Amino acid sequence: MQQLGISIYPNHSTAEKDKQYIHVANQYGFTRVFTCLLSVEQDNILASFQETIHYAKQLGMEVICDINPRVFKDLGISYDDLTFFKNLGADGIRLDLGFTGNEESMMTFNPHGLFIEVNMSNSTKYIDNILSFQPNRNKLIGCHNFYPHRYSGLSYDFFIECSEKFKKYGLRTAAFVSSQAATFGPWPIVEGLPTLEMHRGLPIDVQAKHLFATRLIDDVIIGNAYASEEELKRLSQINKAKLTFNLELVDSVSDLEKKILFDEPHFYRGDVSDYMIRSTQSRVKYRGEAFPPHNTTDIKRGDVVIESELYEQYAGELQIALKDMTNSGRTNVVARIREEEIFLIDSLKPWDKFAFSEWDG
Template identity: 55%
Template sequence: MRRLGISIYPEHSTPDLDKRYIKLAHRYGFERIFTCLLSVSKPYEVVMEEYKDIISYAKTLDMEVILDVAPAVFDSFDISYDDLGFFAEMGADGVRLDLGFDGLKEAKMTYNPYGLKIELNMSNDVEYLTNILTHQANKNQLIGCHNFYPQKFTGLPYDFFISCSKRFKKHGIRTAAFVTSQTGEIGPWNINDGLCTLEQHRELSIDVQAKHLWATDLIDDVIIGNAYANEAELKLLGDLKRDMIELKVELHSDATPIEHQITLDEIHIRRGDISEYMVRSVEVRKKYGNDNFPIRESVPQQKGSVFIGNDSFGKYKGELQVILRDMPLDERKNLVAEVVEEERFLLEYIKPWSSFRLIKKL
């Protein structure tokens, strides 16, 4: 099951603010928390007390908590990779290795007696995971998570992201990546231009970022990298269909009630023998074939436009089509809606036989 997560940074906030944020996120269906020890500079006892308190609260809401660590953290707190009791005492469910060891050490960690999950950094296109698996790691205790990038123009390019992610997916490892809130100002460092994994996401709406990650079919968990996302953003993510592409549309003013119903109330399935010019939802024409679709003034077919066959279209009357490539006008079709510009790039992820929905932009 795909999950949603938030990030908290106790060293840059207060327990009350963090707990309030965790409670709000839980209300909107978030299930996991990322938090970071990389930038912590407080003494061992203080860190233990602060993190134990906030993690304990998160556990009362059944939130999974993963701690981001690196070899320097092990050295700072005099922790051995052979004994992860420090993290277990905090109450964490796992540790994320921002920087790795030698493969053998990671493999040994997966057999820790505390049942802690070992989360690997996914943002390197090398044989790191293969090396760990070669050392007979307990794959059931391995998960993966990409980095986030606080500085503009340093996030991952799309093709590289895909290549890195495939390395984990082919082994059945659970994956995660970060999206950025447009309101969050807190991260682990003093630079925060947004905390996303993919550079192309930095200025996008938070729900579009999440839709894109899930549309790749390579990411299981979507985590907000910066704190604090506002309630509207949390709700946007909480309301998303996690297993289906949903595209926001603006309805055409002349569309009829039956055209509204077909567009918004149906789960559409792309025809399997696909066209490069359009996504065809043909099942709806069978259901609505006896309804009337009066002919309206025709307009050119442009990428992102949504049409329904009108009364002059014979057996194709009632068929819904989402345009992928610009085409000449066709008087046999009525324009009913437009996919919002920000989401048009997601059309390429509607594969043969894919289910998808169109929802009204609010």
């Protein structure tokens, strides 16, 4: 199951505000909460943690608590007794800094059934080492870091390399996206809180679509707080299983072309072209229908086109342009992918299914 999550930081907010945010997110289908336990010096902070966590639990949400190594030490907690976190109400703990592998393995057998979440943002053999100690894989999960400092986030290639290490073992994975409306996180520096640096300035739904499209990330969590209700709504509308592009239609698009765009299933044909992604079933289904030429301007990367009847047996075929191309005068440019999403076409692989929705932004 793929989940959407939010983050709360009781050290920097109030229980009432956090609960209100949790409530709204839960209404939009969010089922996971990430939080950081950064200080145990004030009883009121712990009380706020408990109040907020228990509220999230009442709504059926899963709560994972990130543990600062200093706090672990201050609490006098050993890896073989995690009762404190059970009493706090958490479903699991995230270890930003791990142990030797054997300790993590032992922790996955804790009697409270807590998840042990480990840091995915490294290129070492850390996860291989943990697995060599035969952990309870049902209680071992992974989550990437987030990065508040601009330009410090992970590169895409490194992110893929790290994520593949976890996914090859079938472990549940998570990564962070960044709200453009949020104003705080766990640290004083707040320049967004994404995992991937390339996501920092992108709309939140585009970030999430990209993470899901990698097929390496199960859970997508908003790193900073508080995301706007509009952002929560956008994320709730994402098809996690099938990459769905938002389209801006041209004025002259026909009803039949709209039907092909939005009502027909699409898949990336397996004989790959450098210039286009072809979805060809519409030309079969609508053979003999009228596809008069109407908008035959030159084609730009990110345009969605449907061949006109001047292309004879190709009439009705849908394509996504991967490169700029000269239009022969026989191809109708019917829509354009939302500019911020155009890079997502590179995530599609042969035989992938995809869809379109009309952009209302």
